[in-house]
Amino acid sequence: MRSIIFILGWIMLVLAVLMLLPIATSAVYEETEGLAFAVVAFLSAICGVLLIRTKPATVKFYAKEGLACTALGWIVLSLVGAVPFTLSGEIPSYLDAVFETVSGFTTTGASILRSVEQMSHTTNMWRCFTHWIGGMGILVFLLAVLPMVGGSNMQLMKAESPGPSVGKLVPKVRFTAQLLYGLYVALTILMILLLIAGRMPLYDAICTACGTAGTGGFGIYNDSCASFSPYLQWVITIFMILFGVNFNVYYLIFLRKFRDALRCEELHWYLGIILMAGLLIFRNIAGRFETVEQGLRTVFFQVATIITTTGFSTVDFDLWPTFSKTIIILLMFIGACAGSTGGGTKVSRIAIIGKSFFSYIRSFLHPRAVRKIKFEGKEVETETLRAIFVYYTGVFLIVAVSVLLVSLDGFNFETSFSAVAATFNNIGPGFGMAGPASNYADFSKLSKCVMIFDMLAGRLEVFPVILLLYPRFWREVGMEIYTRRMRSGRGYMDRRRLHNSK
Amino acid sequence: MPEKRRLPTLHIIIVGCGKVGITLVEQLSREGHDITVLDINENVVRNVTELYDVMGITGSGVHMQVLREAGLETADIVISVTGSDEINLLCCTIAKKVGKSLVSIARVRNPEYIEELPYLRQQLGIAMIINPDLEAAREIGRIISRPQARSVNAFAKGHAELVRFTIPMGNVLDGKQILTLDRFFSFGYILCAIERNGEVYIPKGTDSLKAGDDITIMAASRDVNKIFTAIGMRTGSLKSCMIIGGGKTSYYLARQLLDQRMDVRIIESDPKRCDELDALLPGATIINGNGSDEQLLKEEGIDAVEAFIALTGIDEENILMTLYAKRIQGLKTITKINRITFNDVIDDLDLGSVVYPKYICAEEITAYVRARRNSIGSNVETLYHMFDNRVEAIEFHIEKGSPVIGIPLMRLKKKDQLLIACINRNGRILFPRGQDTIEAGDGMIVITKHKGFGDASDILL
Known part of the structure; x- marks a missing residue:
């Protein structure tokens, strides 16, 4: 238990350091909101240092502590990260502020703000930056910078990183975490440069890149990305897809093992699904566009934004025909690749349950045939398979109960269901009242609480949060x-x- | 504060996660190496990766693809310790072919290969072939040649020995202050550690000894027997022994003991194995029977032998038999423990000498890895763990420019719980006093409760 408190202390301290970015922003733009951030950062740092002083003799995490620590860490992160919004008066209700912060850290991008353009630069920077932190994960960051000797801290990484089976890139947890963050920073900087090359102002470029890198989706304009030039929209589309790829692929590329990188099975499924979904939607709504380029750009932007669970938009896809909207709902649940910054239930899980489904059907033809399920050229361990099925059961339960609770608000089914789907899968915009052109401000307090829970459960892949309720x-x-x-x-x-x- | 040298990190692949594999993972990961573990059993791999900060891969150590995935191209050392000799040899051969600069270590235990080992090693390019049973037998042999000691470790290329023994009831040392020990010993020695009630101390001059204490003394090899004479314990090696269990270790041990003209009785329950042993060991008495049968032990003269060595494959049986044998006055008992991990409990049981083949094997390999690291920066020459890893005895090679050179030891600001035991100056063993200094080229042996020392300067505050 003391290990957990120790880690929570570090989380508060790191949070305080991270708040220096919005404080710096407010200094540049001469805004007063920075003061709220400075106060919170100061208090958080003090709490953090006090908690760190309880350092136990050995910091060791078993599965139980790892899961609980991750869930508690994220809750602390959200509760503290929300305070400046209320303190500066920009989001008067603390519940709304928490919703906005959780939405940020979990890289959802669902907003309760009716007009983001009225917000100060400071606040908007913090909103987008929470995406960037949440994308790769705060604990992975801690593992990368904290020299924690003795024992394995793999449980922390396992609990926070998305995917059915989390592996290391190199033997030591610390270097794995450093590598992941290194790749993450490099890709983010590359994107900022490309955005600046498209004549985007620096501030906008940083915010947009943070939102894309974490596959978050907070925009700094009310119409999200609709007003951007075609070049910028393409850059964002491509980077959304890139950040939805398993980071192992980038590590392989970094090692110059290009053939191994291209052989990644999940990547094939992922790109295949994007292509299929894009072409189907394009066929369905091609008549609405003036040029083919505009059509492809718009369609692929929305497909990428949904499957990677980013949540930007260039068009109100709520107005699309039902066929296209259904595809979008399906994409929401598929989500990005395991080991990426995206949410959803992950392409690899879908691929594995698809395979095991057909393998089961085949067993009716040849009841005694021995057939192991393979993924990425390797046998899927029974334990992994079981965890996947349990995971989907958890997803189903949470979504069902959440839809039930949200439906108390009396909105139509499309709104209730898509709102839950969009928050649980960390996307952001859904349909109807929760669509890209509207926001989550009108939901009741209960619904907001439910969705806060959904966002955390979705980002941490169900088990850590459920454990806290057990x-x-x-x-x-x-x-x-x-x-x-x-x-x-x-x-x-x-x-x-x-x-x-x- | 002198700048600490950063030790190089080696990339080590360990194939096979049995008892030795895990022990190796534990020791080497504590020393900060990058370790990748290979095993065909996914459960084992999962366990290891959860316990230690290492990467785990499920697969066979003879598959090129699996080995590549484990990073064979960048590996410095491949250690193959699976249950099969052939897999170990093949794995090391493959590894050696891929990585020209890496070294490979294989465990080979089948006695049939023992004659061919030097040839195999040379032909296959394997750096080290280790036989845990043979190593265990050698260790037992060392203990038998110094029957008063519970364990004996060699330092400084055999010039110095570290002996550990229990002070018997009524011995002259009982109640003596450590400062006064010089009256008994007229030669160089140093008292390194005292274990009392399960706690280990690095002693100070004002502490006093008590009967029942486990003490560890370092002395030059030729003086070790004088220690025992000086305090009135009998010396000289034993004449007869009874070995329970006829496994590989027993075979190696019996061969060694027979060479020393000892009377050897082996009790083995499998009649077929008895026939084999009878053919292999002409001088020994082979008895077919169950070693856990009290009547049989009496009948075969447990009261008449000087040493009782329990070497069956079942730890619990070994422990029980030893506890029984301990009831006989003056009988030297040695117990082999393969698997059980409750080291503290075993220590409390008063079993006499206990031999852990997995530690011996892992220790040998770890020592090799250290030497390997040494060639790239560290200057640890030998390292022993004592008292279940709670105390380390480390031999450093002192290089020119080391911050410990030339300062009288009494003025050296050393860490707590640390003792400079002796200095090996060109093969001469010196037991330093406060005014003595350390010179370049010396071998310095340090006893400490700290972990992970890599350089002589690590002893400083």
């Missing part, structure tokens, strides 16, 4: 603390109480 977990935590107090002799009062109750 009563038995807390009972065991309580038991552990109690036993330790008794052993250390500090539990005198406890023992007396126990004695009296006998």
Whole structure:
């Protein structure tokens, strides 16, 4: 338990450091909002340092602690990260601020703001920057910078990184995390440069690149990306797709193993799905565009933004015919590749359950045939397979209950369902009231809470958040603390109480 | 504060995660190497990667593709310790063909290969072939040749020895202050560590000894026997022994003991194996029977032998038999423990000497890896773990320019829980006093509770 508190301390300290960016922004634009950030950063840093001082002898994480630490870490991150919004008065309701922050860190991009253009540069920078942090993950960042000797901290990375089976790139967790962040920073900088080359102002370029890199989707204009030039839209489309690719591929490219990189099976599925979905939608709505280029650009921008779960938009796809909208809903659940910054349920999981489905059907023809399911040229371990099925059960349960609760607001089914789908899969815009042209401001407080939960559950892939809601977990935590107090002799009062109750 | 040298990190592939594999992972990952682990059992791989900061790959160590995935091209060392000798040899051969500059270490335990090993090593280009049973047998042999000691480790190319023994009831050392020990020993020595009630101390001069303490003394090899004479313990090697279990270790050990003209009795339950042993070991008495049978042990004269060595494959049986044998006064007992990990409990049991083949094997390999690292920067020559890894005895080679040179030891600002045990100056073993200094070219042996020292300067505060 003390390991968790120690990590939470570091999270608060890192958060304080990260807030220097909006503070710097406010200095550049001479805005007063920076003050709120400075106050929060200062307090957060103090809390962080105090918590770090409780450092246990060994920082060790088993599966249980890893999951709980990740979930708690993200909750702390969101609660603290939301304070400046309310403090500066730009988002008066703290619940709304939390919604906005969670939406930022989980790279959802769903906003309760009716007009982002009225926001200060400082606030907008922080909104976009939360995407960038949340994209690769705060714990992965901690693992990269913290020299934590002894034991394995793989559990932390496993709990935070998306995908059915999280592996390392190099033997040590720390260097793996450093490599991931290195690749992430490099790609982000490349994108900023390309955006600037398209005559985008620096501030806009940084915000847009952060939003794209984390596959987040907070825009800084009310119409998201619709007013950008065709060049910029293409750049954003391509980078959205790039950030939705498994980062292992980039590592292989970095090692100059191009053939291995191209052989990645998940990549084939991913690009195949994008191409298929794009062409189907294009066929469905081709008549609406003046030129083929405009049609392809618009269609692929929306397909990329949905499948990578970014959530930018250049057109109100709520107005598209039902066939196209259904494809979009399906893409929402597929999501990006495992090991990317995107959300959704991940291409590799879809591919594996697809394969196991057909393998099961085949077993009716040849009941005794031995047939293992293979993915990426390797057998899928039974344990992985089981985890995937349990994961989908969890997804189904959460989505079902969430839709039920959100439907209390009385909006139509399309709105309720797509709002849950768009938040759970960390996309942002859904359909109807939650569509690209509107926002989440009109949902009730209960619905907002439900969606905050959905966003966290979706980003952390269900299990860490569910664990926190599992009563038995807390009972065991309580038991552990109690036993330790008794052993250390500090539990005198406890023992007396126990004695009296006998 | 002198600038600390950064130790190079080696990329090591460990094939096979059995007992030795895991022990290696534990030791080498603590020393900061990049380790990739290969095993065909996915559960084992998952376990290891969850416990230690290493990369795990499921697959066979003889598959080129799997080895490449494990990073064979960039690997410095490949260690193959699977259960099969042939896989180990093949794996190392393949590895050697791919990576010209890497070194490979294989575990080979089948006695049939033992004659061919030097030839195989040369032809296949394998740097080190280790036989855990033979190593265990050698260690037991060392213990038998110094029966008073619980364990014996060699330092400074055999010039110095580290002996560990328990102070018997009523011994002259009982209740003596450490400062006064010089009265007994007229030669160079140093008291390195005391273990009392499961705690290990690096002693100070004012501490006193008690009966039942486990003490570790370092002395020049030729003086070791004098220690025991000086405190009134009998010396001289043993004349007869009883070995329970007729496995490979027993075979190697019996061969060695028979060469020393000892009377060897082996109790083995499998009649077929008894026939084999009878053919292989003409001088030994082979008894077909169950070693956990009290009657049998008595009948075969457990009261009449000087050493009892439990070497069956079942740890629990070994421990029980030893506890039984311990009831006989003056019987030297040696127990082999393969698998059990409750080291503290085993320590408390008072089993006499305990031999852990997995540690011996892992230690040998780790020492080789250290030497390898040494050639790129570290100057650790030998390293032993004592008291279940709680204390390390390290031999450093002192190079020119080292910050420890030329300062009288009493003025050297050393870390706590650390002792400079002795200095090897051109093969002469010196036990330094406060005014002595360390010179370039010396071998310095340090006893410490700290972990992960890589350079002589690490001893400084």
